[in-house]
Amino acid sequence: MQFHLNGFRTDDPMIEPAIDGAPHIEMPDAVDVLIVGSGPAGLVLAAQLSQFPSITTRIVERRAGPLLMGQADGVACRTVEMFNAFGLSERMLREAYWVNETVFWRPSADDRGAIRRTGRVQDTEAGLSEFPHVIVNQARVQEYLLDLMRRSARRLEPDYGLELADMKRDDTDEYPVYVTLRRTDEARLGEEVTVRARYVVGCDGARSRVRAAIGQTLKGDAANHAWGVMDALAVTDFPDIRLKAAIQSATKGNLLIIPREGGYLVRFYVDLGEITPENRDGIKQTRVERIIETARSILQPYTLDVKEVAWFSVYEVGQRLTERFDDAITEHGAREPRVFIAGDACHTHSAKAGQGMNVSMQDGFNLGWKLGAVLRGRSDASLLRTYSDERQPVAQELIDFDKEWSAMMAAPPKDPARPEAGGVDPAELQAYFVRAGRYTAGVATRYRPGALTGEATHQSLASGFEIGTRFHSSPVIRIADARPMHLGHVARADGRWRLYAFSDASGKALDALCDHLAASPESIMRRVTPHDADADSVIDLRAVVQTPHRDVRLEDLHAALLPRKGRYGLIDYEKAFSSDASSDIFDERGIDRERGALVVVRPDQYVAHVLPLDAFAELNAFLRPAFRTHSTCGTAR
Numbered sequence: 001m002q003f004h005l006n007g008f009r010t011d012d013p014m015i016e017p018a019i020d021g022a023p024h025i026e027m028p029d030a031v032d033v034l035i036v037g038s039g040p041a042g043l044v045l046a047a048q049l050s051q052f053p054s055i056t057t058r059i060v061e062r063r064a065g066p067l068l069m070g071q072a073d074g075v076a077c078r079t080v081e082m083f084n085a086f087g088l089s090e091r092m093l094r095e096a097y098w099v100n101e102t103v104f105w106r107p108s109a110d111d112r113g114a115i116r117r118t119g120r121v122q123d124t125e126a127g128l129s130e131f132p133h134v135i136v137n138q139a140r141v142q143e144y145l146l147d148l149m150r151r152s153a154r155r156l157e158p159d160y161g162l163e164l165a166d167m168k169r170d171d172t173d174e175y176p177v178y179v180t181l182r183r184t185d186e187a188r189l190g191e192e193v194t195v196r197a198r199y200v201v202g203c204d205g206a207r208s209r210v211r212a213a214i215g216q217t218l219k220g221d222a223a224n225h226a227w228g229v230m231d232a233l234a235v236t237d238f239p240d241i242r243l244k245a246a247i248q249s250a251t252k253g254n255l256l257i258i259p260r261e262g263g264y265l266v267r268f269y270v271d272l273g274e275i276t277p278e279n280r281d282g283i284k285q286t287r288v289e290r291i292i293e294t295a296r297s298i299l300q301p302y303t304l305d306v307k308e309v310a311w312f313s314v315y316e317v318g319q320r321l322t323e324r325f326d327d328a329i330t331e332h333g334a335r336e337p338r339v340f341i342a343g344d345a346c347h348t349h350s351a352k353a354g355q356g357m358n359v360s361m362q363d364g365f366n367l368g369w370k371l372g373a374v375l376r377g378r379s380d381a382s383l384l385r386t387y388s389d390e391r392q393p394v395a396q397e398l399i400d401f402d403k404e405w406s407a408m409m410a411a412p413p414k415d416p417a418r419p420e421a422g423g424v425d426p427a428e429l430q431a432y433f434v435r436a437g438r439y440t441a442g443v444a445t446r447y448r449p450g451a452l453t454g455e456a457t458h459q460s461l462a463s464g465f466e467i468g469t470r471f472h473s474s475p476v477i478r479i480a481d482a483r484p485m486h487l488g489h490v491a492r493a494d495g496r497w498r499l500y501a502f503s504d505a506s507g508k509a510l511d512a513l514c515d516h517l518a519a520s521p522e523s524i525m526r527r528v529t530p531h532d533a534d535a536d537s538v539i540d541l542r543a544v545v546q547t548p549h550r551d552v553r554l555e556d557l558h559a560a561l562l563p564r565k566g567r568y569g570l571i572d573y574e575k576a577f578s579s580d581a582s583s584d585i586f587d588e589r590g591i592d593r594e595r596g597a598l599v600v601v602r603p604d605q606y607v608a609h610v611l612p613l614d615a616f617a618e619l620n621a622f623l624r625p626a627f628r629t630h631s632t633c634g635t636a637r
Helices: 040-049 077-085 089-095 138-150 209-213 280-284 288-298 356-375 381-410 426-435 508-519 524-528 616-626
Strands: 030-036 057-061 097-099 101-107 115-122 133-135 162-169 177-183 192-202 219-221 225-236 244-248 254-259 266-274 304-315 319-321 339-341 475-478 483-486 497-502 539-545 576-579 597-601 607-611
Touching (some): 030 356, 040 057, 040 138, 057 162, 077 089, 077 356, 089 138, 097 254, 101 426, 115 426, 162 192, 162 209, 192 209, 209 339, 244 426, 254 381, 288 304, 319 381, 339 381, 497 508, 508 539, 524 539, 524 616
Parallel strands (some): 030 057, 030 192
Antiparallel strands (some): 101 115, 162 177, 177 192, 219 319, 225 266, 225 304, 244 254, 254 266, 475 483, 475 576, 597 607
C-alpha cells in the first residue's frame, strides 16, 4: 500500500485520520445511504462506502450486536480477490481452511452397507485464480469488514437494536426516502426513530421488510428436501475428515463434509430426506442427536464420536428470486431507483454450492462503487439503474445451477444391481463437480454488453481478459523497485476505474496513448478529473511493457506513468510494470504482442472493454456516459 503522500505519519497507516464529527452516536436526521441489515451483503456495501469520507452512511441491525456464529462458511476464490482489494485477504488466508482437494465416496460394490472412496480431484481448476477456495466462519468474515469500517475516516459502526417499521418515498425532497425505525432492545423496546435518506438498501434477509415495502416478492420453487447442518468437534477413523468430501450411502442418505478453520472443527451437511406436507413440522423440530446418528450411519463402517456441537440447524431453502433489485419500476412507470435490495432479500438458494454468501457480497460490491460515484458527483444517477440490470441475471444463473447441483447432491447413488431404481451415478456426480468448478470458484459471472460492458469487437487483442468477466490477474514485475507482484493487486476498493495499457512491440503506440491521456483536450482522464485533484484520482492508468524490467530505464518512461501527486507533488513510481520472466502475462492472457491492448476495468474488478491502444475516440465514447465531465480539465502535476 501507499501512504505518506501528503505528509509523514507516525501512526498506523491502516487507520484513516478521523474526520470531524466521527464517530456519530445518535442517528442523524438525514443520511446519504441507509443500509438495513448487517449481513454479508450489507457489510460489503458499507465497507465500500466507508472508503468515501464525504458520504454519510448508517447501518441498522435488529440484532443486539455483531453476529457470533454464522450460517455460511464457504468463501470462493473470486470473493478472496474482492477481499484483497479491501486489504483483507492476508488476514482471511492466514485464518481460513484452504479447500485444496475434494473426495467422493459411494457404497462399496462388495458391501452396499459400507462406503468406499471412488474419486479425488483438485477442488479448484489450476490457474483459475491466484487465490484458493477457503472456509471461514461467516461471523469472522463479517468481523473483517467491521474492522475495516472502524478504521475508516468515519469510524463506521452499525446501529444495533433497530428494525425497519415503515418506509415511504417523496421525490420532492432532497432526501426522498422516509424511514421509520423501531428499537428492539429491552430498555427502549418499541421506541421509534425517523430518518430521511437519499438511498436505502435492504440487506435484511429472506424475510426482508425493505423488499416488501417496494412491492417485490420472492418467486420460485419451494424446497422439497431437508438437510441438517452442524459444526462439530469429533473423533473419527474416517480417513478424509480433513478433506471436503461428498458421500453417497445406499439407503441412509447423503453427507457433505466441510473441514473448518482451526484444524479440528468440521461441518457436516446431513441428508434428512424428502419434505412432505405431513412431515414438514416434524423435520423442523429435528434434534441434533438425530443429525449425529444419521451422520454415523452414512459413514459406516467408520466411526464418529461427536464430542461437542458448536452450532446446528435444519434448513429447507428453496431457489427463489425477485423480478427486480430496486424500486425503479412502479405501476405508474419508470423512475430513478432510490431503494435497492441485495443478498437473501432478493435471491435465495441452497448451501450446497457454497455461493449464497459469496453472491450476496458481490451484490454489495457492485452497488457500492456505483452509489459512491453518484453521491460524490462523478456519475449521473442513471448509473444506478445498472445494478438490477446486471445482478438479477447473475442470480438467475446461479439458481439454475443450484437446482441441478442440489438435486444431484440429494439423489441416492445408482445401484448396479437395480438400475431401474434410478439415482445418480457417483462418477457423474464427480464429473459434474469438475465441470461446475467455475461456478463454485465464483468466476463464472459474465456481465452482458450494456452501459458498463463493451462489445467484443477487439477481444482478440487480449483474449485472456474476457469482456464482462472479472479481471484475471497474472504476475508482473514492478519496474521502479523490481518487486514481483500480481497486476490485479494494484486495484483497491477505492471507486476508481483502471486502464491497463499493454505495450505494443515498438512501444510507440503506448507512448501515443500516454500523450493523449495526459495532454489532449479530448482525453477522458482529463475530462472526468476535477481540476484540483490528482491525475489518477478518477481513472488510474497502469502500463505493462514487454522489455525485461532490468532493461527499462526509469527516465525513459512517459511522464504519465510517473505522475506527480499530493500537496508536495511527489512522484508515484508504481504505475509501470514488466512481464515476469517465469510467467509472461502477454502469453498467459493472450495479448497481441505486435499491437498491444488497452484493458478497461471497472471499480469492482470486472473487465469493461478491450480496445486497441490507439482507439482514443472509442475509449472516450465508451467511458463518457459513465461519468460527469468537468468544464475545467484535471492535469498531471
